[in-house]
Amino acid sequence: MHIVVCVKQVPDTKVIKINPKTNTLDRRGVPSIMNPYDAHAVQEAVRLKREYGGKVSVLSMGPPQAEAVIKKSIEIGADEGYLISDRAFAGADTLATSYALTKALEKISSASPIDMIFCGKHAIDGDTGQVGPGIASRLDIPPVTNITSITKVTKDYVELQRKLQDGYAHIRTTLPCLITIEKEINEIEYAPFPNMLKAVSCQPVVWNVDQLGEVDRKQLGLKGSPTVVGKMFAPPKQEGGHRLEGSPQEQVDQLLHVLQEKRHLFHKKGGAAV
Amino acid sequence: MIEDHRGIWVFAEVVDGNIAGVSLELLGAGRELADKLETPLAAVLLGHEVRHLTDPLIHHGADEVYVIDAPVLKDYRTEPYLAGMGKLARMHLPEIILYGATPNGKDIASAVATDLKTGLTADCTMLDVDVDKRLLEASRPAFGGNIMATILCKKHRPQMATVRPKVMKALEPDASRKGTVMEESLDMKEADIRTKVLEIVKGPGKSVNLEDADVIVCGGKGMGDEQGFQLIHQFAETIGATVGGTRDAVEAGWLSHDHQVGQTGETVTPKIYFAIGVSGAIQHTVGMKNSEMIIAINKDPEAPIFEVATYGIVGDAREILPVLIHAFDELLKEEVVSHA
Amino acid sequence: MPEKFDVIVVGAGPAGTSCAYLCAKNGLKVLQIERGEYPGAKNVMGGVLYKQQLEEIIPEFWKEAPIERPIVEQRMWLLDEESAITLGYKGQAWANEENYNNFTILRAKFDQWFAKKAQEQGVTLINETVVDACLVEEGKVIGVRTDRPDGDVYTDVVVLADGVNSLLAKQLGFHEEIEPAQVALTVMEVLNLPAETINERFNLEDGQGCTIEMFGDATKGHLGTAFLYTNKESLNIGVGTTLSSLVNSKMKPYDLLEYVKNHPIVKPLIKGAEEAEYLAHLIPEGGYHAIPKLVGDGVIVAGDAAQLVNGIHREGSNMAMKSGSFAAEAILLAKQTGKYTEEVLDIYREKVYESFIGKDLEKYKDATETLENHPQYLKEYIPMLNRAARTFFTVDGISKQEKQRGIFNMFMERGKIRTVQDMYRAWKVMK
Ligand SMILES: Cc1cc2nc3c(=O)[nH]c(=O)nc-3n(C[C@H](O)[C@H](O)[C@H](O)COP(=O)(O)OP(=O)(O)OC[C@H]3O[C@@H](n4cnc5c(N)ncnc54)[C@H](O)[C@@H]3O)c2cc1C
Numbered sequence A: 001m002h003i004v005v006c007v008k009q010v011p012d013t014k015v016i017k018i019n020p021k022t023n024t025l026d027r028r029g030v031p032s033i034m035n036p037y038d039a040h041a042v043q044e045a046v047r048l049k050r051e052y053g054g055k056v057s058v059l060s061m062g063p064p065q066a067e068a069v070i071k072k073s074i075e076i077g078a079d080e081g082y083l084i085s086d087r088a089f090a091g092a093d094t095l096a097t098s099y100a101l102t103k104a105l106e107k108i109s110s111a112s113p114i115d116m117i118f119c120g121k122h123a124i125d126g127d128t129g130q131v132g133p134g135i136a137s138r139l140d141i142p143p144v145t146n147i148t149s150i151t152k153v154t155k156d157y158v159e160l161q162r163k164l165q166d167g168y169a170h171i172r173t174t175l176p177c178l179i180t181i182e183k184e185i186n187e188i189e190y191a192p193f194p195n196m197l198k199a200v201s202c203q204p205v206v207w208n209v210d211q212l213g214e215v216d217r218k219q220l221g222l223k224g225s226p227t228v229v230g231k232m233f234a235p236p237k238q239e240g241g242h243r244l245e246g247s248p249q250e251q252v253d254q255l256l257h258v259l260q261e262k263r264h265l266f267h268k269k270g271g272a273a274v
Numbered sequence B: 001m002i003e004d005h006r007g008i009w010v011f012a013e014v015v016d017g018n019i020a021g022v023s024l025e026l027l028g029a030g031r032e033l034a035d036k037l038e039t040p041l042a043a044v045l046l047g048h049e050v051r052h053l054t055d056p057l058i059h060h061g062a063d064e065v066y067v068i069d070a071p072v073l074k075d076y077r078t079e080p081y082l083a084g085m086g087k088l089a090r091m092h093l094p095e096i097i098l099y100g101a102t103p104n105g106k107d108i109a110s111a112v113a114t115d116l117k118t119g120l121t122a123d124c125t126m127l128d129v130d131v132d133k134r135l136l137e138a139s140r141p142a143f144g145g146n147i148m149a150t151i152l153c154k155k156h157r158p159q160m161a162t163v164r165p166k167v168m169k170a171l172e173p174d175a176s177r178k179g180t181v182m183e184e185s186l187d188m189k190e191a192d193i194r195t196k197v198l199e200i201v202k203g204p205g206k207s208v209n210l211e212d213a214d215v216i217v218c219g220g221k222g223m224g225d226e227q228g229f230q231l232i233h234q235f236a237e238t239i240g241a242t243v244g245g246t247r248d249a250v251e252a253g254w255l256s257h258d259h260q261v262g263q264t265g266e267t268v269t270p271k272i273y274f275a276i277g278v279s280g281a282i283q284h285t286v287g288m289k290n291s292e293m294i295i296a297i298n299k300d301p302e303a304p305i306f307e308v309a310t311y312g313i314v315g316d317a318r319e320i321l322p323v324l325i326h327a328f329d330e331l332l333k334e335e336v337v338s339h340a
Numbered sequence C: 001m002p003e004k005f006d007v008i009v010v011g012a013g014p015a016g017t018s019c020a021y022l023c024a025k026n027g028l029k030v031l032q033i034e035r036g037e038y039p040g041a042k043n044v045m046g047g048v049l050y051k052q053q054l055e056e057i058i059p060e061f062w063k064e065a066p067i068e069r070p071i072v073e074q075r076m077w078l079l080d081e082e083s084a085i086t087l088g089y090k091g092q093a094w095a096n097e098e099n100y101n102n103f104t105i106l107r108a109k110f111d112q113w114f115a116k117k118a119q120e121q122g123v124t125l126i127n128e129t130v131v132d133a134c135l136v137e138e139g140k141v142i143g144v145r146t147d148r149p150d151g152d153v154y155t156d157v158v159v160l161a162d163g164v165n166s167l168l169a170k171q172l173g174f175h176e177e178i179e180p181a182q183v184a185l186t187v188m189e190v191l192n193l194p195a196e197t198i199n200e201r202f203n204l205e206d207g208q209g210c211t212i213e214m215f216g217d218a219t220k221g222h223l224g225t226a227f228l229y230t231n232k233e234s235l236n237i238g239v240g241t242t243l244s245s246l247v248n249s250k251m252k253p254y255d256l257l258e259y260v261k262n263h264p265i266v267k268p269l270i271k272g273a274e275e276a277e278y279l280a281h282l283i284p285e286g287g288y289h290a291i292p293k294l295v296g297d298g299v300i301v302a303g304d305a306a307q308l309v310n311g312i313h314r315e316g317s318n319m320a321m322k323s324g325s326f327a328a329e330a331i332l333l334a335k336q337t338g339k340y341t342e343e344v345l346d347i348y349r350e351k352v353y354e355s356f357i358g359k360d361l362e363k364y365k366d367a368t369e370t371l372e373n374h375p376q377y378l379k380e381y382i383p384m385l386n387r388a389a390r391t392f393f394t395v396d397g398i399s400k401q402e403k404q405r406g407i408f409n410m411f412m413e414r415g416k417i418r419t420v421q422d423m424y425r426a427w428k429v430m431k
């Protein structure tokens, strides 16, 4: 079983700050991390490898520093890593990203056929979740998104649990396929020490555009991206309501006063609404 | 040719034999855009035994409904749905397609975008059009702070976006509205499809139901630590409310992801929403700002949450909550007595 | 058979990285293990890095290291509640590359850079991993046990550079539980402030820095100091007292820092600065008497783990680097003999004690204790000095001679004998 996981390096959105005056990103000291969903995807691939044997590769597109997420994947238990890195990829939206990744996947597959491709449910910098299904369309393999459990793997098909808005679907799909992974699927394990050592010495395979084989440059990077950012703006300010004043007790009293007419909404837990 | 593309489409998602709420909301939003562009608004209805659902779509604003009714479309699967959408879009060349940002809506939108080699903007919360250029201006919160980005797709058609549930408003259904229904076929056999749905398990799946709650008490990172967050539970318990949390609170491990309100959590519209120790980042407020009444407690008078709050208390939640809990305790005790 | 290393260094602070760097540079296979997310992630320092010791390891390091500002001025303030006696030295010579004396640094950046230089020499660095114990066989340390699955790693020699309160050295029985009087708890904040404002307020040229050490009221008279250092676009402000003082006085460290920040002499300097980080850390203050056993079979203890800090002169990182370098020298020597026994490694202990480290620590060996046992220095003399200065400098028609007499009498109020005793004691511990 050969599983390739697409992993993306993203800014840690928890610490990104916007300068409210200029409406620009304040990148000072913002660390880069591995997209958390992708970490779960690597973990799941490693789990399957343990159960069914085979090999886990990871693939990332990004600047040379993105090597860090490949090393992180090796720590989790991946066997090898590929990084596609070239100025020509810069500025890619999801359509151009899925094109470039697909080209790399084809190249990986020609050396060692791929049974499954895993992506994260979405990348936390954009929350789009479009790259995975995009790759599947391009490779003409079935995509299955929002997967919370992989219950059975044979050499021809997999059975999985897909999260719906309200419940779950059990589905089966043929191999090869592309799966996007939800966080609930597993807990990231504490990496064993030998993996840590392996990650330090691991040298990912780095490809530039020319090494990807036949590539239509018009479909790459900014040029290949149909969407552009028109403008950035502060969200429309709302009026904002009434500020209460006084001591905590006074404020609470005022609040209770305005909530009088809504008192039917409150009830002690367990009891019925009064 | 871009000019050949006309019309705004809404992907009509079917859930439990009914049109999903978000699809009706999109018809409301789409109606406005279609009127501005002076172009028809169409709903695209895919499924099995769904023909009766064309009326509600028209009543909610659609001028046209494209229907494909086929057994392979019974449960959602990317392949047959993509085949259907792809076929219709190639035949009729819409200029805009809107989808709900639900698991299935996002799935089909991504597949269609790649198939048609066009742009797709995810998770929009505002839609508008530039009438002269016939450009969809799809705006969405970006990055971790208070910023919105407007995404444009200038040179490709259709322009596509997924839109968060509960941010747009559906129109009041008008049973007198008329529209045309056009049916197409899909020549795809079950044997051609690589993905099978073995079983669908409906809810509960989630441990909380924020969507239907009348009163939500939402705690944020400002509660300090897990112990501080207990005050949120206590307060919710006291008034019989459902507990919600910000992403930061969820990531701190104080409560499970099911409780998360906001862009990547639930969108809620309760009658009363308490936001306590919540800064009010855009990703959070998109999920709660349509609540009927919002009460914010935050020690920072500049916190953006006060911009959406109906009533704001500036102060330390750890001081105010105990007072509030006590007051409600008294109030509700009274009630029980007076009704006894 | 798992991989074996020549040296395992525990900790990626200045001591550990100096040792790892030099071992790797001389061809040894070095594994360095750090518990933080990256070197420096959790490390704290007021921020003064001395040039000499690092220069010996990486010549002209300051050309590329992430230093904040070279220091051209060192001030010392003896604080009363609302006044200060200020002493200091400013030397433009220090502004000159060749004569740089010391620098301010931010540890998170600096440690990462230094560790990267060591990696370039071939050190294998593993982060986010805690060493739980040394593996000991027949009294000899043969490796370490990390907290990860399959976490045992083997080596010829382990260097414990795991910082103050080294649990690993304690496990080996090299020292007892550290006493509250032997460590200071220091809390500090990084405050962002534009470079121009810093230059203006501290009277500095671009790219030059200054340090201020504060005694007396900064710690409300308890044994300890406060400091304020200038970085490029931020200030480091902190205060520390021995754990025993904190316990005895029931002060909370953060309250004390707030107190310093609101001190009328300090406040204008930090006005409008934005709090960027809050940090807390222990400093070994036990000095000479607290130095543990430094070597054993297959093991060396360096840096803070060996209590090598001169509290009076806030020197720690330099001693850490020097001891790390000595450890590397001893290991390279042991490598030649093929034996890593306590006897062979003992050369490390000798070097430490014979160098400025041992000598300086010996010189001040009783200082901390004296100050701890005789609070009058900080509690009474500093306010008195302030009063004396105020009296002397106030122009009010009273003759200078009369003023001097008044000041003299003020000091003697405590009793002639006691005052003279205090002066003698102070001279003795500092001489
Ligand atoms: C792609 C993306 C998607 C996201 N999706 C979501 C989402 O779905 N939901 C979501 O919530 N967030 C989401 N976020 C995160 C969002 O941007 C904010 O970071 C988050 O909402 C902040 O959570 P918070 O208000 O709990 O914490 P903070 O921003 O840390 O705010 C804490 C607040 O508590 C106040 N406070 C502190 N102490 C007290 C006290 N003692 N008493 C009273 N007040 C106090 C502070 O003044 C502050 O305003 C997303 C971010 C990104 C980038």
Ligand SMILES: Cc1cc2nc3c(=O)[nH]c(=O)nc-3n(C[C@H](O)[C@H](O)[C@H](O)COP(=O)(O)OP(=O)(O)OC[C@H]3O[C@@H](n4cnc5c(N)ncnc54)[C@H](O)[C@@H]3O)c2cc1C
Binding pocket: C010, C011, C012, C013, C014, C015, C016, C033, C034, C035, C036, C039, C040, C042, C043, C044, C045, C046, C047, C048, C049, C050, C129, C130, C131, C132, C161, C162, C163, C164, C186, C187, C188, C238, C281, C282, C283, C302, C303, C304, C305, C308, C309, C314, C315, C316, C317, C318, C320
């Ligand atoms: C507030 C403050 C201000 C100071 N100001 C100055 C100053 O201005 N000038 C100066 O020269 N000195 C100063 N010092 C002292 C100086 O910081 C220390 O002496 C110096 O950092 C010691 O270096 P070290 O390498 O021995 O230890 P550390 O820098 O503490 O490094 C120890 C490393 O080991 C890691 N570690 C610990 N245990 C384990 C384990 N079990 N497994 C793996 N890793 C582990 C730690 O994470 C850490 O990275 C100050 C100290 C403090 C606290």
Ligand SMILES: Nc1ncnc2c1ncn2[C@@H]1O[C@H](COP(=O)(O)O)[C@@H](O)[C@H]1O
Binding pocket: A005, A006, A007, A008, A009, A035, A037, A038, A059, A060, A061, A062, A094, A097, A101, A118, A119, A120, A121, A122, A123, A124, A126, A127, A128, A129, A130, A131, A132
């Ligand atoms: N630059 C990239 N390199 C590797 N994988 C990526 C990249 N961008 C996106 N992906 C994959 O696609 C998933 C969804 O990303 P997105 O569509 O950007 O939300 C991620 O979780 C990754 O698995």
